[in-house]
Amino acid sequence: MKNSKALKIFLxxxxxxxxxxxxxxxxxPVEMKAGAGIDIAGNINVLNDTRASSxxxxxxxxxxxxxxFVKKLTYTSSLTSxxxxxxxxxxxxxxxxxxxxxxDGLVKATGLEFVLGxxxxxxxxxxxxx
Numbered sequence: 001m002k003n004s005k006a007l008k009i010f011l012x013x014x015x016x017x018x019x020x021x022x023x024x025x026x027x028x029p030v031e032m033k034a035g036a037g038i039d040i041a042g043n044i045n046v047l048n049d050t051r052a053s054s055x056x057x058x059x060x061x062x063x064x065x066x067x068x069f070v071k072k073l074t075y076t077s078s079l080t081s082x083x084x085x086x087x088x089x090x091x092x093x094x095x096x097x098x099x100x101x102x103x104d105g106l107v108k109a110t111g112l113e114f115v116l117g118x119x120x121x122x123x124x125x126x127x128x129x130x
Contacts, residue, residue: 001074001127001128001129002127002128002129004126007074007078007127008069009068010081010119010120011067011068011074012068015062015064015065015067018058019058021054021057022054022057022061023058025050025053025054025057026055026058030047033050036105037103060084063077064077064084067081078120078127078128082119082120082121086113086114086117086118086121088113089113092110096110
């Protein structure tokens with residue numbers, strides 16, 4: 001990947017966002033889900049699944065942030081970032097179509113995921129080495 005301040009900033013910001021969401025959901029899953037109107041308190045199976053998914057987000061966040069500083073990882077972290085955001089946004093969009101409209105916060109999250117995914121793919125295409 002070509003050296004780019006815009007790409008580095010994007011990787012750091014998206015990685016930090018994923019770190020916050022993943023870390024907060026890992027440590028406080030009940031509170032994080034309650035903010036979206038989802039009650040998972042006392043459901044050990046859902047808590048387990050939620051913590052597992054949040055740890056996956058943390059692992060991707062680490063890879064994405066490292067790509068801003070380790071040249072050998074920039075390509076992989078850029079690809080990972082836009083694929084992650086677009087896949088989560090697409091999953092939410094499919095759910096909206098099939099299941100109905102969720103709370104406002106989840107609709108906004110869907111929009112943000114698509115925006116970050118689109119920015120990520122634009123930066124990936126713009127700064128990859130040909």
